[in-house]
Each structure stands twice: as structure tokens, then as C-alpha cells.
Amino acid sequence: MSDASQKTSDALLDKAGRVREGEELDVARIDAFLKGTAAGAGLSGEPLVRQFAGGASNLTYLLSYPERDLILRRPPFGHKARSAHDMLREARVMQALRPVYPYVPEVLAICDDHEVMGCDFFVMERICGIIPRQDLPAGLSLSPDETRRLCLSVVDRLIELHSIDPSASGLESLGRGEGYVRRQIEGWSDRYRKVRTPDSADFETVMQWLAANMPAGETAIRVVHNDFRFDNVVLDQHEPSKVIGVLDWEMATLGDPLMDLGNSLAYWVQADDDPTFLALRRQPTHLPGMLTRAEVIAYYSERTGLRAQDMRFYLVYGLFRLAVIVQQIYYRYAQGQTKNEQFAGFGKVARYLEKRCLAALAADGPVG
Incomplete structure (x- = not known):
């Protein structure tokens, strides 16, 4: 590759920015911890610390050593x-x-000593590549055919994850599996009620419908990511339609893969959605060449053999779960527990998601 091509390729890599106010780290303590582990072998000086975008859930920092x-x-x-x-x-x-799933970054060090940072944390390898966030990086232009290959590559990684047999892979300890659907509906409903604010959406109709319409059991028991979306995958900088990493395993467990699919589709804003949903878009699923939600369901079902006669339950669950996450973050903001101003409008987002859930419940015929 020429120097010019390499510079162009490097410019597409996911960049970390300044650490947000109130989310600073004690660099000296972290450096001392790392240099006492195998991960710190050969490291010199203290790292330059930067923070990645997002951070609505766990926080992610880049530690740059020479x-x-x-x-x-x-x-x-x-x-x-x-x-x-x-x-x-x-x-x-x-x-x-x-x-069994080589897209997972290697964990290099784990710390449960709260003297270091006041909490548990871990350090992992950095997979250098492109993370497709709200939009593709400036300078990356894909044709509709290339965009479709990217889209299928992302969905294929979810399919590959759901194809892992937990028993045959020694992963039985990742979760209970059986009873997952009921635990999710009851758990997320309880969480929502605990973080209601005076201006929050009601969601009682949605929660009652989900409780009354749960399937009798799980479609299958598989490894589920529980937050599988575009900004949690890493693309090859030289072949942007190829996924080389999958990030954010905080909520991974054993459960129903159709619930995992419903979670992913809650973020899947497509080109013909209403203006409000389009304004909330956080991944580039609106681009020409991207599959629609219905096409994702059909593609997934064909390749996994997993399907429901009506995907309404899984789609409404995904939207409701997203609303709970949004409301939890808004609750922390409303209580003054975070200063991140991007969370100020999350209460309105939760109210909009309730409207989408209610619209799906009112729709005639199968959804999805």
C-alpha cells in the first residue's frame, strides 16, 4: 500500500477524544497496576489517556503507550x-x-482491587479498525453493493454467534438459559418502574402486553450478545465490508436468540422511517444497500432456521428494553449522578419509544 493510501486508511480508524469532565482516571495508579501484570511487560512511561465516544453504559478509554x-x-x-x-x-x-468466537478482543488484565480506581475494571487488546457509528467515517464512501456486503457481514456475525452450541463449547456457565424470556420481561419491567421520573412515559400497557404474550418457552438456547449493533463491531480498515471484531460483552449470556435479534432491530433505523426515528439514528442502517428490518428477519430466519410466526413480541420487547436503558440513563442525569449533557433529552426519547411500541401493538396482521 502506498504512503498516501495508508494515511487515508489510518484516517478512517475509530478515534478517541478528550476525557469527559468528571470521568477522568488516575493515570499513575493505572500505570503502576499494569506494569505489575504480564500486560505491562515492555511498556515505558505513563500512557496518554483518551476516551471513546458513547459511554452511555460502561466507559471505554484508550491507553496509548509508546x-x-x-x-x-x-x-x-x-x-x-x-x-x-x-x-x-x-x-x-x-x-x-x-x-470459539474469534471476534472477541483478548483480555490482558483484570483488576478487582478498588484501591486502584475505586471499581473493578479490565484492560484488553485494541483491535484497530473502523467502527461504524451514526455515520460512516468521513472519507469512506461505499456503493450500494458494498454497503449491502457490509450489512450482511454484520448480520452474519450475529448468526455465527447464535450458531454456537453452548453445551458443545463448554459455555454452559454463561447463563441459566431456560426461563430467559420470562426473566427478561419481568426484569426489564421492574427496572423501568424503579427509574420512573415525573416526566417519564407510562409503559404500563406495553409491559402488561409483553407479560401476557410471552411465548411458552425459548426458541432455542444460544449465546446472546444482548447489545449487538453496528457501533459494537470493528471493520477492517482495508476492507470495510469485513467485520474483524465484536465489542461490548457486558450483557452477554445464554438465552433466546430471537430476543437478541429483537434487541438489535430496535436500533435499526431504515430510510423510510418517520422523521423522529431518523433523527434518533445511531448507526448507518439508512444507507442505500442496507437491508430493511423485514429483510434482516427473513435473511436471519433462512440461515438459522429460527423464526416466529409473528415477530411482534420480539420487536416490541427490543424497543421496550431500549427505552428502559434510555430511561435508566436519564434517571442518572435527572438525579445529578452524571454531568453528560447528551443525556438531557433521553426522557423524550423514552416517551417516543413508547409510542412506537403502542403503534406496533395496534398494527393489523403480523409485524416483521
């Missing part, structure tokens, strides 16, 4: 749900999955 770049993951500052943001579990899930 010799190599590392990635640090820690929970958010402020109050967090008792069972959420379990960094030790996320790291161990990644370690268990990596031998």
Missing part, C-alpha cells in the same frame, strides 16, 4: 444497578468466548 495501545473498560461514575456493569463478569465472558 510501545502499544491498550483499551480500558470501567463502569460509569455514579449510581448503577446492583447487577449491572459487572466488569469482572464481562471480562470472564470474553475469555470464555474467544476460543
Whole structure:
């Protein structure tokens, strides 16, 4: 590759920015910890610390040493749900999955000593590549055919994950599996009620419908990511339609793969959606060449053999779960537990998602 081509390719890599106010790290303590582990062998000086975009859930930092770049993951500052943001579990899930799903980054160090940073955290390898966020990076232009290949590559990685047999792969300890659907509906409903604010959406009609329309059991028991979307995949910088990494394993467990698909489709804003949903878009699924939600369902079903007569339950569940996550973040903002101003409008987002759920319930005929 020529120098000019290499510079163009490097410019597409996902960039970290300045650390947000209130989310700074004690660099000296982290450096000392790392240099006491195998991950710190050969590292010199203290790292330059930058922070990646996002951070509505766990926070992700880039630690740049002269010799190599590392990635640090820690929970958010402020109050967090008792069972959420379990960094030790996320790291161990990644370690268990990596031998059978090579897109998982290698975990290099785990810290449960709160003297270092006041919380559990872990450090992993950096997979250098392109992360497709709200839009593709400036300078990356894909034809509709190339965009379709990118789209299929992303969906194929979800299909590949759902094709892993937990029993044959020694992954039975990742979760309980059976009863997953009921636990999700009851759990997310309980979480929503606990983070209601005076201006929050009601969601009682949606929660009652989900509780009354749960399938009798799981479609199958598979490894589920529980947050599989475009900005959690890493693309090859030289072949942008190729996925080389999958990130953010915080909520991975054993469960119903159609629930995982419903979660992913909650983020899937397509070109013909209403203006409000288009304004909320956080991944480039609107581009010419991208599959629609219905096409994703058909493609997924054909290749996995997993299907439901009516996907309404899974799609409404995905939207409701997303609304709970949004409301949890808004609750932290409303309580003054985070200063990130991007969360100020999340209450309105949750109210809009309730309208989408209610519209799906009112639709005639099968949805999806």
C-alpha cells in the first residue's frame, strides 16, 4: 500500500477524544497496576489517556503507550444497578468466548482491587479498525453493493454467534438459559418502574402486553450478545465490508436468540422511517444497500432456521428494553449522578419509544 493510501486508511480508524469532565482516571495508579501484570511487560512511561465516544453504559478509554495501545473498560461514575456493569463478569465472558468466537478482543488484565480506581475494571487488546457509528467515517464512501456486503457481514456475525452450541463449547456457565424470556420481561419491567421520573412515559400497557404474550418457552438456547449493533463491531480498515471484531460483552449470556435479534432491530433505523426515528439514528442502517428490518428477519430466519410466526413480541420487547436503558440513563442525569449533557433529552426519547411500541401493538396482521 502506498504512503498516501495508508494515511487515508489510518484516517478512517475509530478515534478517541478528550476525557469527559468528571470521568477522568488516575493515570499513575493505572500505570503502576499494569506494569505489575504480564500486560505491562515492555511498556515505558505513563500512557496518554483518551476516551471513546458513547459511554452511555460502561466507559471505554484508550491507553496509548509508546510501545502499544491498550483499551480500558470501567463502569460509569455514579449510581448503577446492583447487577449491572459487572466488569469482572464481562471480562470472564470474553475469555470464555474467544476460543470459539474469534471476534472477541483478548483480555490482558483484570483488576478487582478498588484501591486502584475505586471499581473493578479490565484492560484488553485494541483491535484497530473502523467502527461504524451514526455515520460512516468521513472519507469512506461505499456503493450500494458494498454497503449491502457490509450489512450482511454484520448480520452474519450475529448468526455465527447464535450458531454456537453452548453445551458443545463448554459455555454452559454463561447463563441459566431456560426461563430467559420470562426473566427478561419481568426484569426489564421492574427496572423501568424503579427509574420512573415525573416526566417519564407510562409503559404500563406495553409491559402488561409483553407479560401476557410471552411465548411458552425459548426458541432455542444460544449465546446472546444482548447489545449487538453496528457501533459494537470493528471493520477492517482495508476492507470495510469485513467485520474483524465484536465489542461490548457486558450483557452477554445464554438465552433466546430471537430476543437478541429483537434487541438489535430496535436500533435499526431504515430510510423510510418517520422523521423522529431518523433523527434518533445511531448507526448507518439508512444507507442505500442496507437491508430493511423485514429483510434482516427473513435473511436471519433462512440461515438459522429460527423464526416466529409473528415477530411482534420480539420487536416490541427490543424497543421496550431500549427505552428502559434510555430511561435508566436519564434517571442518572435527572438525579445529578452524571454531568453528560447528551443525556438531557433521553426522557423524550423514552416517551417516543413508547409510542412506537403502542403503534406496533395496534398494527393489523403480523409485524416483521
